[in-house]
Amino acid sequence: MNKVFKDAGEALHDISDGKIIMLGGFGLCGIPENCIAALVKKEVKELTCISNNAGVDDFGIGLLLKKKQLKKMIASYVGENAEFERQLLTGELEVELIPQGTLATRCMASGYGMPAIFTPAGVGTEVAEGKESRVFNGKEYLMEYAFDADFALVKAWKGDTAGNLIYKETARNFNPLMAMAGKITIAEVEELVEAGQLNPNEIHTPGIYVHRIFKGSVYEKRIEQRTIRQSAH
């Protein structure tokens, strides 16, 4: 079975209006840039996006916001995006903010075949409203459900034709978790090699989780906060 697609346009051919889509990345680090560009080009609308952040005004998921392609955003932190804040305050965009660890673990649970997890994050806060809780060893935990996403769009450093993925540095973040959680997982990679060319000891995401893979045509890899130190003293 062939998992390799020519480009983002082909790999995302069946994403239609109203789908629930997970997107990997933390800030602008490790985001599936080529998949996002393809979604913008396809002009699909009413999407629900699950991603830690919402990009910035002119990059990442911010590009989808600008074109008003999102119905709902599920994220943990959405600062750095004025258009997002505007759509949120006017009610154009439905937003669910959830703790970052909860977001990650709900992805993980999905990929591990577990319907729910228990976490202390949010106990006693508005995040806990309407949720079941249980006490274990004297401490209260919220029950949080595994995500149910139609597509997961992830970015890896290297991938092979069997769908195995290796991530680089902190660009790993949510990518391996979301890769496990999509009904259909589409991976874009910087380097695509034949099966057998990656060391099996170094694989982060085994190919069983990856349905489609393509080599991204371009990577801007924009830096959000460029910080440097003065040369060594």
Add this chain to the structure above:
Amino acid sequence: MLDKNQIAQRIAKELKDGYYVNLGIGIPTLVANFIPEGITVTLQSENGLLGMGPFPLAGEEDPDLINAGKQTITTLPGSAFFDSAMSFGMIRAGKVDLTVLGAMEVSENGDIASWKIPGKMVKGMGGAMDLVASAKNIIVAMMHTNPKGESKLLKKCNLPLTGIKCVKKIVSNLAVIEVTDNGFRLLERAPGVTVEEIQNKTEGKLIVEGDIPEMIF
């Protein structure tokens, strides 16, 4: 009265050899500049790195290597990368020894509000709720009052909470305060600040026992 760097410097005195520490955005980040000589402290960045190094030199910035504040950083010998679930797994499991974060309000029972001003600012909680719900030891770095001069150390938080009964210690521009079952306990004064001034600027219950020493750096 302390400036932001001095608050960070005072917090750094709480670090111990072998600690794994998570530093939040803002003043907490500055704590990294004051790690005492002779001890090893490993910084955890919740986007997936243990062993966070300093900012890179110009020209060596790597877009794939950032901290939780989205700043470009470097690694150190012994660093490790991991995914976000493992990152919060080590936090939830109590492996991180100390969490330092900022706050808009803290109440006398240790509740913290830091993520939302209804109708005004909605940036999200990021990892703060996970951190405060699980960390063994939480130090809050904050200004004692808001720009209007109103106390941020309250009987009860007014803003939406980030976590309940979790703050152990506060280092403000005026004082070092321990959060006890009976309220805020004053431990140290900033140089030149009187107990009376701290009392006046603390809305929550402030316990003052005996002579309160000035902070030593």
